[in-house]
Amino acid sequence: MTDEPTAHSSTPFPSTPGHLAPDDVGLVTSLDFVLPRPFTFKNSQPLDGLTLRYETYGTLNATRDNAVLICHALSGNHHAAGWHSPTDKKPGWWNNLIGPGKAVDTRRFFVICANVPGGCSGSTGPSSTNPATGEPYGLRFPALTILDMVRAQKLLLDHLGVAELHTVIGGSMGGMTALLFAIEFPNFTRRLLAMATTAREGAQAIAFNEVGRQAIMQDPGWNNGDYPPNGGPRVGLAIARMMAHITYLSDASMDRKFGRRTIQSREKSPQLSAELALSDPQLSTLNSQPAAAAADFNLQFEVESYLRHQGQTFINRFDANSYLYITRALDQFDLDHAYGSLEQAFAPVLAESLIVGFTSDWLFPPEQNRQIAQALLRAGKRTSYAELSTDLGHDSFLLESEELYALIRGFLERTPPATTADFAI
């Protein structure tokens, strides 16, 4: 059973604020699970007192088999649904999917989401204080893999009293985590839903991650990973995020959203300027070009403002070393290599699965999702592949889509397969 109830049903209310909407999980509190024993990372390095910050929505049932694990992506965290306070501007990152009556129905499921180890939203990561030194771990934090994320989250589920996972769900890095969960804990995982993901990072995805890492590591503020909290390579991290953000969208969606619209009129407005532009003093060159200059490299197009805003907000919520560690974990993810082949990787899987690709995703394109489903089929597994036509790029899995909700609902709520009796083998 869960230690504390963290989600509160809320009373329907006319003209409701978000957290009081009838299909919203409402106000939620994050919890910490401190592992009672040292956690040994895949690289054999042990870590004392590893903490996972997590949230749960809904209630674990008496048979303890209605749990749904939500796995977050690179820049995500444990706050998947609900609101931390009535004045929050935004709910959790997958609030559109999770709630009473939503596709992941919290009246029916006990939903768990944890910040991954190595992260920076409350779980132990490179920015956490190393008790041995009183300083942040920095690069002394153990090398991180997706397998470490899976194993740590399994310990959390055990702690919460989950007997078996009804479903493990994730997109992007969360999809890799979900795949590996079904592989590593086959007797524990009954359904697998992986979206906008890949069984192995390709050269282009590695290349983008590498440029991001270089932007961070070349920033003098990085200092080999040793920097004060709220300091560090803020410029490098902003550059990395701006670039990565392009890969989450699509040419079509950017053209529709921004096109070639300029912000010359808005630029005159200090209010919007302040909202959109990077106001970090370390990033001040963005707003301080010499007046004597003949050329104008200040903000000119809306898409530039948007990206700078993405960079700015990211550096205030993400740690640069976590970015290095997690992107490296992504790059090293390769199920073929780790298990000999994709079929061998999937051989132990007992979960039935749904793999979803999005046509406009060019980071983990449909083809890479199709390959997962086909390997599952070749390995004799119950699996389906759905390809959704969107023009919203990689981020499609996060965005509102009745078509996606219906797919997920159908997959989660369909009756178990006739072979369920075999499941516990």
Place this chain on the structure above:
Amino acid sequence: MTDEPTAHSSTPFPSTPGHLAPDDVGLVTSLDFVLPRPFTFKNSQPLDGLTLRYETYGTLNATRDNAVLICHALSGNHHAAGWHSPTDKKPGWWNNLIGPGKAVDTRRFFVICANVPGGCSGSTGPSSTNPATGEPYGLRFPALTILDMVRAQKLLLDHLGVAELHTVIGGSMGGMTALLFAIEFPNFTRRLLAMATTAREGAQAIAFNEVGRQAIMQDPGWNNGDYPPNGGPRVGLAIARMMAHITYLSDASMDRKFGRRTIQSREKSPQLSAELALSDPQLSTLNSQPAAAAADFNLQFEVESYLRHQGQTFINRFDANSYLYITRALDQFDLDHAYGSLEQAFAPVLAESLIVGFTSDWLFPPEQNRQIAQALLRAGKRTSYAELSTDLGHDSFLLESEELYALIRGFLERTPPATTADFAI
């Protein structure tokens, strides 16, 4: 006529070095054209003594109508073919296309290629010395547009005695330049060949350019554009180039070329390490991760080495301010906006044209090239569109392709249209 002959035919030679191959233009010398009068940029700013560095291959004929202008891309320059010395490791950037008997046959055509104004390979740009101050122009160099590149190159052609251009050819930014040449100098331009290009930069392309500019401008070495020669924002420029280079390739070509191959074995070899890694002292963190670190963010995948090598070589041949100026010129290129519509833009064109798109080009995808051809058709122009199936991405136009050579040869050598008599109208 050309002032000096710059291309030397070479004698066939068994087991020949590149510059002595029978279909090579051989050793070439770059020349400088100093504009006799101040050049007024589109932003109304005049510049005294604007210099264009250029090369020519082949000979202008008696009727002075066999000239082919080659327009280079963002990171290209005037050295399109041949060799500067017998010990050069590489010939000009389009040597595979230009030479005696090649697709652009220098036995038949007088081929000209100039470094654009604003560039950094010999033409006057932000890194050139401002005679008024004795210092580099930096951001005091006039704002740059593709139109400025076109107008300056027209003055060079006049200087060389070219009566009319047989063909203007370019890919990527060179394609934009070629389009605008045919629009601005319709009576001078008989054929137009534009490849892997666009009539307007889309939001995604602007976004990538903006991240590159931010990487440069956020580098403390940039100093608002005032930095010593060989100094400046070398790190930022390397990051910008690494990122941009990904957009010139394709997922498929990167997977074939690098896949997920690691360089752990090679890493041990100091020789290859030195060749591949960034050895610039300012970029030294690449090779100097603390030994105490638990995680390894040093080189791991071949694709990372490749990108770092691209970054390293670029900063030794390109100026950061030029990168800002030229990418801004690209972003501002928008024929629809400049002329009211694409049809109106093309209305004055008298050239017959061939537009070529490449299926795997995701920077300026086939669709954007098709739009150019269709607008030319709607404007009543003689045009053809060819789409080549490649998986080499945007750079396809630069790479060996018998299919492309044959297309270009056929376009350049076909007999003039029956309406040639109308041409001079």
